Every structure is written in structure tokens, then in C-alpha cells.
Amino acid sequence: MFQKDLFKNKIAIITGGGSGIGYEIAQQLLEYGASVWIASRNEEKLQKAQEKLSLIGDCKYISIDIRQPQRIEEAITIIKSQSKTIDILINNAGGQFRAAAEDITNKGWDAVIHNNLNGTWYMTQAISKAFFIPQNQGKIINIIAQIHRGFPGMIHTGAARAGVDNLTKTLAVEWSKYGIQVNAIAPGVIRTSGLDTYPDEVRQYTLEQVPKKIPAKRLGTAQEITALALFLASPLASYITGETIYADGGQRLWGDFWELP
Ligand SMILES: NC(=O)c1ccc[n+]([C@@H]2O[C@H](COP(=O)([O-])OP(=O)(O)OC[C@H]3O[C@@H](n4cnc5c(N)ncnc54)[C@H](OP(=O)(O)O)[C@@H]3O)[C@@H](O)[C@H]2O)c1
Numbered sequence: 001m002f003q004k005d006l007f008k009n010k011i012a013i014i015t016g017g018g019s020g021i022g023y024e025i026a027q028q029l030l031e032y033g034a035s036v037w038i039a040s041r042n043e044e045k046l047q048k049a050q051e052k053l054s055l056i057g058d059c060k061y062i063s064i065d066i067r068q069p070q071r072i073e074e075a076i077t078i079i080k081s082q083s084k085t086i087d088i089l090i091n092n093a094g095g096q097f098r099a100a101a102e103d104i105t106n107k108g109w110d111a112v113i114h115n116n117l118n119g120t121w122y123m124t125q126a127i128s129k130a131f132f133i134p135q136n137q138g139k140i141i142n143i144i145a146q147i148h149r150g151f152p153g154m155i156h157t158g159a160a161r162a163g164v165d166n167l168t169k170t171l172a173v174e175w176s177k178y179g180i181q182v183n184a185i186a187p188g189v190i191r192t193s194g195l196d197t198y199p200d201e202v203r204q205y206t207l208e209q210v211p212k213k214i215p216a217k218r219l220g221t222a223q224e225i226t227a228l229a230l231f232l233a234s235p236l237a238s239y240i241t242g243e244t245i246y247a248d249g250g251q252r253l254w255g256d257f258w259e260l261p
Pocket residue numbers: 015016017018019020021022039040041042043045064065066067092093094095096115119143144145146186187188189190191192193194195197
């Protein structure tokens with residue numbers, strides 16, 4: 001699809017790179033010549049992923065909980081000792097659970113906002129201050145979600161992702177002076193390991209019923225999100241910033257995603 005050496009000499013960090021969409025992005029960046037750091041909480045998972053990814057290219061892992069700024073700083077010190085630059089940040093880590101708005105506790109609300117909004121911001125600011133701003137260049141790609149019509153059934157993640165959508169625009173303007181491009185990808189329903197984090201009934205419904213409600217009549221794939229991430233991370237997208245690109249098979253425009261809880 002792209003030139004084989006498109007990301008030669010580029011170094012990327014991918015949060016949530018040990019599974020699902022993040023793993024696929026890591027794999028493809030490696031295929032096209034980049035060096036890659038995969039980062040998340042579960043070290044065992046990261047280690048297994050890194051073993052497989054290292055067969056393709058230079059892949060390292062680092063344990064980071066994006067909710068913990070102190071841990072992010074410690075990780076940056078380790079990264080700096082091994083990588084002179086970071087060129088690409090893929091903010092992909094995240095998670096949520098399905099619940100009716102009236103049933104969400106403050107604890108549940110805070111947990112999702114903290115992870116998906118605050119965590120993304122902590123990573124973005126820390127990596128930018130450590131690498132992108134002093135380097136005068138950097139690419140930030142935020143993986144959010146299809147939030148075009150709100151997010152009935154998951155109000156917390158809808159609000160968090162809308163926050164990231166908005167900070168994508170603000171940073172694209174504020175940090176253009178540092179040569180930093182900031183864009184986002186809004187995936188529809190993508191068939192990944194992430195589905196396993198939901199209860200059986202939600203998983204089954206997603207696999208069997210949701211495809212009928214999407215104009216494309218199927219779920220998306222991690223490869224389809226990855227193609228967009230690589231495009232945005234490459235010089236092909238050098239004049240695109242502050243943009244959120246939907247990859248959802250038309251789901252934002254038509255069809256009830258699921259019955260309202
Ligand atoms: N699949 C979909 O249909 C879909 C649709 C829209 C948006 N998304 C979003 O796309 C991203 C990737 O999803 P996926 O489908 O590939 O699911 P996934 O395999 O569950 O990926 C989520 C990743 O985030 C990491 N993570 C979660 N919280 C973290 C934290 N506090 N600190 C560091 N890492 C953390 C997890 O690793 P650890 O457990 O090791 O921390 C995991 O690798 C997520 O943000 C997801 O919400 C997915």
C-alpha cells in the first residue's frame with residue numbers, strides 16, 4: 001500500500017500497543033520501517049506482543065499507566081535513554097463499559113473520564129514536552145470513537161472522546177508553531193480483542209446484530225483503522241491537522257447502533 005521505507009528512521013510510541021488496534025498499528029509501522037515502543041499496563045501482554053513484533057523490526061515495550069503522570073515521566077526517562085527522538089505518538093489506550101446514563105456511579109464516570117480523557121492528555125503533554133516541542137516536529141494521532149450522534153449507552157466515553165476531539169483541534173492550532181500535527185481517528189465498531197472486555201451478551205449482540213445496523217453491513221477491522229493511522233503519521237498527510245476522520249462504514253449517519261438500555 002505504501003513505500004516499504006515510508007517510516008525509515010522514525011520512532012513511534014503506541015499506547016495500548018499490546019493488543020487490538022494498537023498492536024496492528026505497531027505491526028504495520030514496523031513493516032514500513034519504523035522503530036516502535038508499545039506501552040500499556042499489563043507487562044506480560046506487552047512482553048508477548050514485543051516478542052512477536054520483534055520478528056518484524058525494532059520493537060521495545062514500556063509499562064505505562066496513562067492515568068499516572070508520575071509513571072509517564074519515569075517511562076520517558078527510560079525511553080530517552082534508548083531513543084534519541086520520538087516522531088509519532090498514537091494515543092490508542094482506552095476502555096469503557098456499557099451502562100444506562102442513570103445507572104452510572106460517580107466512580108464509574110470518573111474512571112472512564114480519567115482513562116480516556118485525562119490519560120490521553122497526560123501522555124500528549126508529556127511526550128510533546130519531552131520530544132516534539134524541543135524537536136520542532138511531531139505527529140499525534142488520537143484514536144477516539146464514533147461520537148457523531150452522541151454515544152447512547154456509553155455516555156462517559158462519549159464525553160471523554162468529545163474532549164479528545166476538541167483538544168485535537170486546539171492543539172493543532174496552538175502547537176502548529178512547533179511543527180506538531182494533531183489528528184484523530186473515530187472508529188465505528190471494530191472487531192478486535194477489545195470486544196472480549198465486554199459481557200457475553202454485549203459481545204454476542206455486537207457480533208450478530210450490530211452489523212445489520214451499519215450501512216456497510218459489517219464490523220470494521222483493525223487493518224482499516226491502521227491504514228488511516230499510517231496515512232496520518234506519514235508525509236502524505238503533511239497538510240492535515242486538527243482533523244477527526246471517521247472510519248465507521250457509515251454508522252455515524254444511519255442506523256440504531258443498539259437498543260437503548
Ligand atoms: N474496537 C472497537 O470497536 C473500538 C471502537 C471505537 C474506539 N475504540 C477504542 O480504540 C482503542 C483500542 O481498542 P481495541 O478495540 O484495540 O481494544 P483493546 O485491545 O482492549 O485495547 C485497549 C488497550 O488500551 C490499553 N489500556 C487501557 N487502559 C490503559 C491505561 N490506563 N494505561 C495504559 N494502557 C491502557 C490496554 O492495555 P493494558 O490492559 O495492558 O493496559 C489495551 O491494550 C481503545 O481506546 C478503544 O476504546 C475501539
